[in-house]
Amino acid sequence: MMILKCIAVDDEPLALKLVETFIQQTPFLELAASCDNAVEAMGLIREKQPDIVFLDINMPNLTGMELARLLQDTPGLMPKIVFTTAYNHYAIEGYKVNAVDYLLKPFSYEEFLRAANKILQITEESSNNFQPITADDEFIFLKVEYNWVRISLKDILYIESLKDYVKVHLDDSQKTVLSLISLKALEEKLPSSKFMRIHRSFIVSLDKISAISKHSVFIGKTEISVGEQYKEPFKTIVDKWLK
Numbered sequence: 001m002m003i004l005k006c007i008a009v010d011d012e013p014l015a016l017k018l019v020e021t022f023i024q025q026t027p028f029l030e031l032a033a034s035c036d037n038a039v040e041a042m043g044l045i046r047e048k049q050p051d052i053v054f055l056d057i058n059m060p061n062l063t064g065m066e067l068a069r070l071l072q073d074t075p076g077l078m079p080k081i082v083f084t085t086a087y088n089h090y091a092i093e094g095y096k097v098n099a100v101d102y103l104l105k106p107f108s109y110e111e112f113l114r115a116a117n118k119i120l121q122i123t124e125e126s127s128n129n130f131q132p133i134t135a136d137d138e139f140i141f142l143k144v145e146y147n148w149v150r151i152s153l154k155d156i157l158y159i160e161s162l163k164d165y166v167k168v169h170l171d172d173s174q175k176t177v178l179s180l181i182s183l184k185a186l187e188e189k190l191p192s193s194k195f196m197r198i199h200r201s202f203i204v205s206l207d208k209i210s211a212i213s214k215h216s217v218f219i220g221k222t223e224i225s226v227g228e229q230y231k232e233p234f235k236t237i238v239d240k241w242l243k
Helices: 013-024 038-048 064-072 088-096 109-128 183-189 228-242
Strands: 004-009 029-035 052-056 080-085 101-104 139-144 147-152 156-162 165-170 176-179 195-199 202-205 216-219 222-225
Touching (some): 013 109, 052 064, 064 080, 147 176, 202 216
Parallel strands (some): 004 029, 004 052, 080 101
Antiparallel strands (some): 139 147, 156 165, 156 202
C-alpha cells in the first residue's frame, strides 16, 4: 500500500490534535511532523518533503494562504495542500493556489478521509504513469478494489462519474464496474476516435450510440443528455455521420 507523508499545521491545539489523530488512524497516511505556525511549517516542509500538508489558514505572522503561495513559487517544493479553516469564504482563494481540498471546521473523520482518498487517487494515478490508450488497443486495466481488472473497449457502453469514482457500464447483461479514478483522468486515457465526453458526468462509446435527438443520445434504452459545453464538438461528429 502506498504511504503518504503528512504535516499538520494549526495554531489551535485541539484542532491540531484532531488532525494528528485522524492522520494516525488512517492506514495510508504517516504523520511526519506537526507544528502550530506557518513559519516553522515552511522549514519542516523543506526538511520532511511531505506528500500532504493539512494547513490551517488563519494563523498569526504568516497565514496558511500566504504559505501556500510561497510553496507555489518554490520550484520542487509543492506538496498537496488541504486547507482546514472555520471560514468558508476562503474556498475560491484556496483553489487559486491549487489546494486539493478544503475542510470546513468542525469536520468529521469521514470528511477528512474523503480528502485523503482524493489525494491518494491523484498520487497513484501519477505514479502509475499509464500511457493513453490508442485506437488500436483493445482493452484497458482499471483498479477495482484491490485488483486491476481488464476491460475490453468494445464492451464499454458508457462511463458515468460518481464523485471520485467512475461506473463503467458494459454490454454484458447490465454489468457495471466501479473504479476509483476521476472521469477526467479516464477520459485522457481513452482513444478519442472511439469515446467522447458529452456531459460533465458521462463519456459514451461512439459505436454504441443507437439514436440521437436534439439534446441527447440513446445507448439502447438509456438516454444521456448532451451538456451545453459539449454540444459543438458533438455536433461536429454528428455532422460527419449524417453526410
